[in-house]
Amino acid sequence: MRIPYFPGCTLHSKAKGLDDSTRGSLAALGIELTELPQWTCCGTVFPLAQDNYIGMVAAARILANAAKEEGGKLVTVCSFCYHVLKRVNYVIKNNLEARKKLNDYLEENYAGEIEPVHPLQICKENVGLDAIRDKATRNLKGLKVACYYGCMLVRPASEMNFDDPENPTIMEELVSAIGAEVVEYSYKTTCCGSYQILYDNDLVMQKVEEILNSATAKGAEAIITSCPLCQFNLDWSQEKILQKNAGFQKIPVLYFTQLLGLALELPQESLGLDQHYVDPRPLLVGA
Amino acid sequence: MAMDLSSKISRDLIERIKEISGQNANLCMQCGTCSASCTGREVMDFPPRQVMRMIQLGNTKALNLKSIWVCSTCLICTARCPRGIDIARLMEALRVINLRQGREVLVAEKIPLELLTEVPQMALTSGFRKLSA
Numbered sequence: 001m002r003i004p005y006f007p008g009c010t011l012h013s014k015a016k017g018l019d020d021s022t023r024g025s026l027a028a029l030g031i032e033l034t035e036l037p038q039w040t041c042c043g044t045v046f047p048l049a050q051d052n053y054i055g056m057v058a059a060a061r062i063l064a065n066a067a068k069e070e071g072g073k074l075v076t077v078c079s080f081c082y083h084v085l086k087r088v089n090y091v092i093k094n095n096l097e098a099r100k101k102l103n104d105y106l107e108e109n110y111a112g113e114i115e116p117v118h119p120l121q122i123c124k125e126n127v128g129l130d131a132i133r134d135k136a137t138r139n140l141k142g143l144k145v146a147c148y149y150g151c152m153l154v155r156p157a158s159e160m161n162f163d164d165p166e167n168p169t170i171m172e173e174l175v176s177a178i179g180a181e182v183v184e185y186s187y188k189t190t191c192c193g194s195y196q197i198l199y200d201n202d203l204v205m206q207k208v209e210e211i212l213n214s215a216t217a218k219g220a221e222a223i224i225t226s227c228p229l230c231q232f233n234l235d236w237s238q239e240k241i242l243q244k245n246a247g248f249q250k251i252p253v254l255y256f257t258q259l260l261g262l263a264l265e266l267p268q269e270s271l272g273l274d275q276h277y278v279d280p281r282p283l284l285v286g287a
Numbered sequence: 288m289a290m291d292l293s294s295k296i297s298r299d300l301i302e303r304i305k306e307i308s309g310q311n312a313n314l315c316m317q318c319g320t321c322s323a324s325c326t327g328r329e330v331m332d333f334p335p336r337q338v339m340r341m342i343q344l345g346n347t348k349a350l351n352l353k354s355i356w357v358c359s360t361c362l363i364c365t366a367r368c369p370r371g372i373d374i375a376r377l378m379e380a381l382r383v384i385n386l387r388q389g390r391e392v393l394v395a396e397k398i399p400l401e402l403l404t405e406v407p408q409m410a411l412t413s414g415f416r417k418l419s420a
Contacts, residue, residue: 014407044413045360048379050309055416080409151326151361156373165366191326191361195414197406199393200357203330228407236405 001126003117004069005033006062008081009041015078015228017272021257022077022119024271028264029127029135033075036065044080045195046087053101059088060102064110073115075122077257079227083152083160085116090159118153118162119257120170120226129177136263140180143284145259146220147171147182148211150230151191165189171224171256178263183220187211192233208237209248216249221283224256231255235277252280259284297345304342308380312342314370321364321374327357335364335374342377355381356392356418386420393418 011019023033040058047055063085066074076082092099093112103109123132149168157165166189172182190211193204212234215223225231235253242248253276261271262284273281304312315336322334331354333341341349349355355378364374385391393414403411 008409009412010407010409041408041412043416044409045416048360048373048376049307049383050376051307052383078409080413151359151363155362155366157366189363191359191363193326194359194361195410195417196327196357196359197410198398198402198414199418200327200330203327203357203359206329207326229410229413232405232407232410 001030002032002034003071003073003075003122004066005035006039006042006066006074006076006081006085007035008076008078009044010078010228015231015255017258017275018077018226018228018231018255021255021261021266021271024266025257025261025264026119026122028261028266029123029132031122031126034069036062036069036074038065042081042084044084046084053098053105056088056091056098056102057105059084060092060110061106061108063089063092063112063114063116064106064108066114067110072113073117075117075119077119077226079150079152079225080229082116082118087159089114089116118226120174121162123174123260124170129173132174132177132260133179136178138263138265140178140259140263143180144183144219144221145175145180146185146215146218146223147175147188147256148215148223148225148230148234148253149189150225150227151189151194152227154189171226174256174260175224178260180259180263183215183218185214185218185220187214192230194229194233197229197233204233205237205241208234209241209245212238212241212251213248216251220251222259222280223251223253224259225253226256238278250278252276252278252283254280294345296347300347300350301342301345303384304377304380307383308373308376310373310376310380312339312372312377314372315339315343316370318369320367320369324363324367326359326361326363327354331357335378338381339372339374339377342381349381350384352381354378355385358382360417382417389420391418391420395419
């Protein structure tokens, strides 16, 4: 099965491990991601001002281009990309005035036919958790994993229509399927502070400490996420938190696709495990 | 926080916010669910519930709050508001009014170099979109 794929601005550089492990693990599950022939940054944030159509143009163009490919779907793994593409698509589908304005601007005739999908949904709905269980030959038994969703994947529920907005479980189901142990904790949909890392560092440090402490208190040994910005905030901030609080316990923060790739026995060097601030390799590959 | 609702400045602000956000802030009954849920509440000067009240009253001080810039648009307030108000859109309206007058808080030169070189591209794009004019 081939599905058009939108990597987004960060995946060819700072989050290369997410790109490689997503393509690799889905290929191992029989899904070939074919990158769109041309694409731009999606804009990263959905404009919340009603009159800001220009903030939706980039995403609309990506969707209109995806509609020229076969399959009717567009896969994207970064939580921000998924959020923006899904919401702009929702607007184009349901708001005739916005649809007309965006199409006039782009000289397209796109009406929201594309379904933006996330690899977590592909794993569950297209491949199936039982098939993944069969293909996950590497034993991750005993590895305690906390799943972190953050904000953009699940909210607002009416438009994202992704999973339960207060208690999503799709990532946990995948973790169980590949044989690792799920750790339940309270902060899985709490925002990490997002782009505030650039403006109000203290806010991000405080949120990250809350989130990580909540997971480690329940025995988590690793955290997984699908968002390059969550990954960065949760990972990069740990050294700074440790400098202020000597009792702080560090924990590796991975992309869920890296863990999936390990379980599917993809070559370790293809997963980008060396690209994190808190090195996950001692825990995961027994180095 | 009493305001003279008949003042033209207040009425204009209320109208402007309504136009940009598409939200009716008067539905807010001050339950505080937004403040209790808010990501940034501990570093805000006024929590979202109080910002909502300022908007209802057309209090122009709402435009000068730190809170509106600290909001990370994580949408938890919007998701949980029992009155169905998209509070994140109201916060955006306050930011947008500032930005369209050239007032901004995220200045490229002030981002520490160690952060600038490490942070994922998406953080720069989203940060500048939300916090820079």
